Amino acid sequence: MLDKILNSRFWSWLFKGYGFVFLTFLYLPLGLIFVYSFNANSINMAVWTDFTFDWYLTIFGGANSQSEFDAAFTESPERIFEVVRNSAVVALCASTISTVIGTATAIALQRYNFAGKKFYQALLILPMIVPDIVLGIALLIFFVGAGFELSLLTIIIGHTTFLASYVFIVVSARLAGMDTTLEQASADLGAGPLTTFRRVTLPQIMPGVVGGFLLAFIISLDDVVITYFIAGVGSQTLPIFILAMMRRGLRPQINALAVLLLAFSFVVAAIGLYLRSRKT
Amino acid sequence: MAGSGAILARKRRTLILLLAPLTLMLSVFFLIPLSIMVIYSFLEPGLYGGVEWNWYPYNYGRILGWPLNDFETFEVIYLKIFLNSAQIAVMTVIVTFLLSYPAAFWVSRMTGARKNMALFLITLPFFANMLVRIYAWLLLLRPTGFFNTILQSTGLIAEPLNLLFTNFSVIIGMVYILTPFMFLPIYASVEKLDYSLVRASQDLGANPIQTFRRVILPLTAPGIIGGSVIVFIPALGNFIVPAFLGGSKVQMTGNLIERSFLQSRDWPFGAALALLIMAFVVILVMFQISRQNRAAERGIA
Structure with missing residues (x-):
């Protein structure tokens, strides 16, 4: 009925x-x-x-x-170029490093059995469930205490701590669905582990690795909260810059900047979603 | 024999090499910072920011009423703000659920390319910058914003309505940001829903409402609970949404933490507040994991 x-x-x-x-x-x-x-x-x-x-x-x-009124609220192109460049550097570095780390960890956890595997699985989930603000202030306390100067480097480190987990999940899903007989055949035919990885495993998991990289790239590019706490005076990223503009008042220039950022994120996300949905 | 030993040793070396980067990174830049934050919450705030290395549990006394010393006083406002944050987070969970549940059924009944398209369209806004999405609601809700301009030009209202800086506007902002987090887990369990059970319940004489309450709702409960947990956690600690859509009228614990770190520079107090949020999160996650384990055991038996 x-x-x-x-x-x-x-x-x-x-x-x-x-x-x-x-x-x-x-x-x-x-x-x-x-x-x-x-x-x-x-x-x-x-x-x-x-x-x-x-x-x-x-x-x-x-x-x-x-x-003149608008001009007072308008940021110079040089300043915008600088923060966009900062954002690009941070997102590229953080997502590249976390892709390498996340992929290595995914292979270790999918292909090996060892004591402490459960511990690693829990450890990988942790950075994703700790609220952003908690991670942000914990990193701030740590960096200041350890004598790091707040800069693009601290932002890259901060982003990498939680992005590796996202890459890990995407790559793991790919590895789990992969046929292991090809890897065995390659080993039987005398290929070393590195050759097998380069010639057999990597080509097969590539869509997962690229998908994970793009996901990490977008999350890093869009991150507000963690960056807010660990960005130094001279190391603003685009979202932090927009946040400062919004605090001063809503002016039309923010609309244009927001549209460009949205368009860019959507294109990258669309490529990532397409790669993830594609079958082998 | 020696050969297999060498292979084992090599496998071990590879494994250690693969795990080393993550282990190093998460211990140095994640576990140690979190531990230091816990320690800070029990230290005395320094006069000009920073900390004095004295045992000082009274940061918690300011929030919870105990323990206190001669200098720190209990102020009930902190608990009130915390309760208000929890209330906003709960309301966010409820509204995102009410929005996502029918939408999940809508998508699950589609087929082929249409379904993929709908899923794509629902997932895409998740990748829009959080600030931009909040900014959009500022444009909609402010006195000279979209809604007020339309209502005024049609003559329905004479003065602009006060839509901003209320619990309502904060909840709308949260819902807008967090809806995909609720939709995806719910969709996953709706998609798996076994319609033969629904038919069986009707054949056995249940009316539609009974079927919904006794069959459909319990079968999709894992998705609902999972979605609720991952919406509640970020909503509880969020400080950007209340900062813009709540103004000075709506305070959440996240705003208190932000201010104690970047303005009043009372780091131990901010750390204590952050730990309070963490405690909430840990309890919720433990509950979720134990529930999943129990469900898995029942599945095997």
Whole structure:
């Protein structure tokens, strides 16, 4: 009876309608930023006046048509370039290091049996469930106490501590679904462990490794809370920079910056999701 | 014999090599910092930031009422803020659940490319920057924002409504950020739902409400509980959402921690507050793991 009810036209329309509402809830707020980013009205963004590219141009150093009031809230292209570069350096380094560490750990836990395996599994989950703010202040206390100067290096270290776990999970899933007979055949034919890894294992788990890398890259690029505590004065990343802009007041330039960041994250995420969904 | 010994030794060496980087990194930059934070929470705050290395459990007294000395006083406001954070986190869990549960059924009834597309569309906002998503709600809710402008131009209201800086706006922000965390585990268990059990329950004469309560809900409970735990944890400690959508009106424990570290520079007090959150998280995770283990045992038996 229930599946008959659920399959009836009324319920299937209800489900479709709800799905539409759900997706609207997810996308309307982001779509709004997109629309506002082209609105020339700098007094009230919610009222449309004219179409403009100015807010984007200010990011890249064009457009001087804005009022003095806007200019006071507009960051220079040099400053934006600097924080974007910081973000890129941090995300690239942190995700590369955590991909190497996470993949090595995944192979160890999937292919070997040893005492303390349970301990490692628990240890790997821990960085993902400790609240960001707790990890952020623990790292801050540690870095200051150990005499590290807060810099891009401390941010890279901080991100790597929790990103390795994400890579581990993605790569493990790939390894678990992999046929081990090929590895055995390669060993039987006289290949050493390194050759077997390079020629047999790695090509097969590559989509997982790349997927893990992209996931780590996005999370690092978007991280606010942990970076907030361990970023030094001269080592702002893009999200921390946007946070500072938001504290000073909502100006149209933030819209344009937000749209560019969103577009970039979505493209990287889409590639990652595609790679993960692809079968061998 | 000697050959197999050499192979074993080599396997051991490989294993140690594979595990060394993670072991080193997590002990130095994760376990040691967390331990130092625990120690700090029992130290005396220095006059100008930093700490004095004296045994000082009174940081906890300020929050919990015990133990206290002549200098520290118990202030009930900290407990109130903590309870308010817990309340906001619980409300976030409830609302994300109510939003995600029907959506999971909606997606699970699709097939093929449509289903993949729907899953893709629901997962994608998860990768949008958290700040940008909060910023979007600032644009929607503020006095000159989207909602107020529309309501005023249609003449429904004369003065802008006070939508920002309330528990309501903080909960909306949290829900918006955390919905994917609730949706994905629920979807996983809805997808596995065995419809033959649903039919059996109807054949045995249960009405739809009974079938839902006694069959569908218990079978999808693992996803609901899993989703609730991973939504509750980040909601409890979040300080960015209340900082922007709660203003000075809505305080959460995360804001207290942030201020004691970056403004009042009372690190031991901030560490004590952070440990309080950690204790909550540990209890929740232990509960979840023991529940999963029990479920696994029942599955085998």
